Amino acid sequence: MxxxxxxxxxxxxxxxxxxxxxxxxxxxxxxxxxxxxxxxxxxxxxxxxxxxxxxxxxxxxxxxxxxxxxxxxxxxxxxxxxxxxxELRAGRLDVASMPSQAVEPLTSLVSAFSRRYPGVSVAIKAAFTSRDVIDMVRTGAVELGLLASSGPVDGKEVVAHVLGRQRFVVVVPPEGPFAGRSVVECGELAGQRLIVGQRGTGMREYVDGLREQGVEFTVAAETEHRVSLMPLVLAGVGLAVVTESWRELAGRLGARVLDIEPQTTLDIALVSRRGGLSPAAAAFVTAAVPATDT
Missing domain, CATH: 1.10.10.10 (Winged helix-like DNA-binding domain superfamily/Winged helix DNA-binding domain)
Structure with a gap:
């Protein structure tokens, strides 16, 4: 039949x-x-x-x-x-993102996509490390992933579209150290109490690298929950070294954001599976990736 x-x-x-x-x-x-x-x-x-x-x-x-x-x-x-x-009048797009990149650039990317395709729902999945993101995309748990890495993404498992770079900054409570400053040398973080992420994250890799360089500090708190970062900083628990994706939000909440010199950056990339993409995923990539990206 x-x-x-x-x-x-x-x-x-x-x-x-x-x-x-x-x-x-x-x-x-x-x-x-x-x-x-x-x-x-x-x-x-x-x-x-x-x-x-x-x-x-x-x-x-x-x-x-x-x-x-x-x-x-x-x-x-x-x-x-x-x-x-x-025709992108309906549907759903699953995207995995590392926490800091879920603040930016994902917020701006989803905002622009939703204005153009209001009928498509974007489901954002949590991934704590770049390896997590790649595995979720590779296995088909999500179609797209947003990650930060200290170097180029291995193209053997996924297709990587470079979106740009984010530098590291330090977020300080209003009454914290470095008053009146907009820039701090990385060596000046010696002796400070820092709030750090779990191993495998870019922010943890950066502060571990400082310690290897002889910059000694105290780990005041280690958190997997990025939503706790700003409350911990504002409560005076310690300073947080994060990517500049947090700059606008931290400023709105009343924290101070200082650039760290010398400048150190992470590469931000949108990754997808090898092979065909759904219409929604293809449209998201097209809108997100600079015209010069190949």
Whole structure:
């Protein structure tokens, strides 16, 4: 049984006979009759009594009408749903992001995408390290991933689209050290109490690198929850070394943000699986990636 056979069956019911149904469907009457015969064989029951040129429904035929209409309606709905997704009038896009990049540039990227395609819902999944992001994209858990890395992304597993770079900054409470300053030397973080992320993150890699350079500090708190960073800083627990994606938010909350010299940056990239992308993912990448990206 296929949906075409059900459509033919309903056309005969609605048009009152094979001739009129064939004309309405723009098919020959033998083709229509052959399709109905195949449907009857599949169901194991006659659907019509052929009386001259008339087609009278059997009891089995009457029983089939509502299920057939439901099946055809469901297919029509399915086709419309797929078309809506393809045309980006509906659908969903799953994106994994590391915490700091979920602040920026993801906020701006999703904002611009949502204004252009308001019918597409963006689901943001948490990933704490660049390895997490790559694995989620590679295995198909998400279509796209946003990550930060200290070097280029290995292109063997995913396709990487470079979005830019973010430098490291230090976020200080209003009454904290370095008053009146906008820049701090990395060596001046010696002796400070720092709030750090878990191992495998860019911010943790940076402060661990400072310690290797002989810059000694106290780890006041280690957190996997980025939402706790600003409250901890503002409560005076310590300073936080983060990427500049936090700059605007930290400033709005009342914290001070200082550039760290010498400048150290992370590469920000949008990654996707090798192979075809859904229309929504392709549109997101096109909007996000600079025109010069290849």
């Amino acid at each position: 296929d949906i075409r056979q059900l459509e033919y069956f309903l056309a005969i019911v609605d048009r009152g006979g094979f001739n009129r149904a064939a004309a309405a469907l723009y098919v020959s009457q033998p083709s229509l009759s052959q399709a109905v015969r195949a449907l009857e064989r599949d169901l194991g029951s006659e659907l019509f009594h052929r009386i001259g040129r008339r087609a009278v429904l059997t009891e089995a035929g009457r029983a089939l009408i509502e299920p057939a209409r439901e099946a055809v309606r469901s297919l029509t709905t399915a086709r419309a749903s797929v078309a809506a997704v393809h």
